[in-house]
Amino acid sequence: MKNRLNGERKALIAFLSLPLILIILFGLIPIICLIYYSFTEWNGISQTKEIVYFDNYIKILTSEKYLEVFKNCFYYLISGLLQIVIGFILALILYSKTKFKGFFKGVFLFPVLISGVAISMIFRVFFAPNGTLDGVLTLIGLEENIRYWLGDPKIVNWTLSFISLWRYTGMSFILYFCAMQSIPIEQFKVLEIEGGGVIQKIFHVIIPNIKTSIKINFIMLFIGVVSVFDIPMIMTDGSNGTSTFLLKTMKVAFEDKEFGMASAMAVILSLILISIMIIRKIVVKGDKNEK
Numbered sequence: 339m340k341n342r343l344n345g346e347r348k349a350l351i352a353f354l355s356l357p358l359i360l361i362i363l364f365g366l367i368p369i370i371c372l373i374y375y376s377f378t379e380w381n382g383i384s385q386t387k388e389i390v391y392f393d394n395y396i397k398i399l400t401s402e403k404y405l406e407v408f409k410n411c412f413y414y415l416i417s418g419l420l421q422i423v424i425g426f427i428l429a430l431i432l433y434s435k436t437k438f439k440g441f442f443k444g445v446f447l448f449p450v451l452i453s454g455v456a457i458s459m460i461f462r463v464f465f466a467p468n469g470t471l472d473g474v475l476t477l478i479g480l481e482e483n484i485r486y487w488l489g490d491p492k493i494v495n496w497t498l499s500f501i502s503l504w505r506y507t508g509m510s511f512i513l514y515f516c517a518m519q520s521i522p523i524e525q526f527k528v529l530e531i532e533g534g535g536v537i538q539k540i541f542h543v544i545i546p547n548i549k550t551s552i553k554i555n556f557i558m559l560f561i562g563v564v565s566v567f568d569i570p571m572i573m574t575d576g577s578n579g580t581s582t583f584l585l586k587t588m589k590v591a592f593e594d595k596e597f598g599m600a601s602a603m604a605v606i607l608s609l610i611l612i613s614i615m616i617i618r619k620i621v622v623k624g625d626k627n628e629k
Contacts, residue, residue: 372601372604372605373601373605375387375597375598375601376394376395376598376601376602376604376605377389377390377391377392377394377598377602378390378598378601379393379394379596379598379599380597380598381595381596381597382591382595382597383595387598390598394598394599394601394602395602395606397599398599398602398603398606404586404603406579406581407581407582407583407585407586408583410495410579410580410581410582411563411564411566411582411583413495413496413498413499414499414502414562414563414566414582415559415563416499417499417500417502417503418502418503418506418559418562418563419559420503421502421503421506421507421509421510421559422510422552422555422556422559424503424507424510424511425507425508425509425510425511425513425514425555426510426511426514426552428442428446428507428511428515429511429514429515429518430514430518430540430544432515433515433518433519433544443512443515446507446508446511446512447508447511447512448508449504449505449506449507449508450505450506450508450509450512452505454505454568454569454572455568455572457501457505457569458501458568458569458572458573459572461501461573462488462572462573465487465488465497466488467486471487472484488573488574488578489578490578491578491579494574494578494579494580495579495580498569498570498573498574498580501569501573502562502566502569505569506562509558510555513551513554513555514548514551514552514555516551517547517548517550517551518544518547518548520547521543521544521547521548525543525547526539526543529542529543553618553621554618557614557617557618557621560614561611561614564583564584564607564610564611565583565584565607565611566582566583566584566585567582567584567585567588570582570585571585576589583603583607584607586603587600587603587604587607588600590603
């Protein structure tokens with residue numbers, strides 16, 4: 339019996355040792371190195387690394403060069419809020435007795451299924467000078483409203499945030515729609531007996547039953563705002579003031595050769611995402627306790 343238990347224990351250790359080694363090599367050690375590099379001034383090539391302590395962090399949080407990317411998050415925040423509202427309205431419309439529900443669900447979800455590269459290439463043609471949008475505006479007699487959509491610093495961030503809105507609205511829609519499907523029909527019947535109308539159904543039945551989906555949408559919004567990358571990268575390469583925090587981190591590392599600064603930016607981004615995930619866990623736990 340003892341020999342059998344010892345054999346099972348050895349087999350268990352053998353099976354767990356390889357994943358544990360991989361986690362240490364490709365998970366724990368890189369994280370430790372990243373934190374260490376964030377306190378240094380290093381170009382990624384030199385054998386020597388100068389310790390600068392918290393200088394990188396102070397520079398990121400005080401220099402206009404780095405604070406600008408935080409300001410750009412505002413455009414995507416507005417886009418995300420519109421996405422949440424529009425997704426909710428579309429879910430309400432399809433939740434009611436609407437014909438061709440399957441067709442419209444496919445239309446709303448289609449942008450979510452397309453890769454960021456494909457979407458960026460489509461909209462590069464759409465917003466190009468003398469492109470599709472300019473042609474439509476000219477056709478309907480609004481050529482005076484034509485702008486350099488991807489080149490004018492005053493509107494380019496709004497252009498990119500519109501693309502983000504088009505791409506992710508379907509995600510908010512499907513979260514709301516699926517949550518609405520689980521609402522007990524009896525609640526609507528009770529409200530109808532009490533004389534409740536459409537507005538009362540929305541505020542007293544639908545919204546209370548999909549609170550978790552609403553909270554998840556907001557959490558996903560904040561994660562998306564700080565991690566925007568592919569659309570500005572492909573559309574403008576971060577030029578004309580369109581750089582985001584993640585894109586700026588990559589450029590600081592591989593173009594400016596400031597790996598210490600880039601590591602500090604990566605640590606800050608990680609802390610932001612970890613904070614959001616902790617809030618998400620608290621929110622979900624609170625919802626379970628309420629139930």
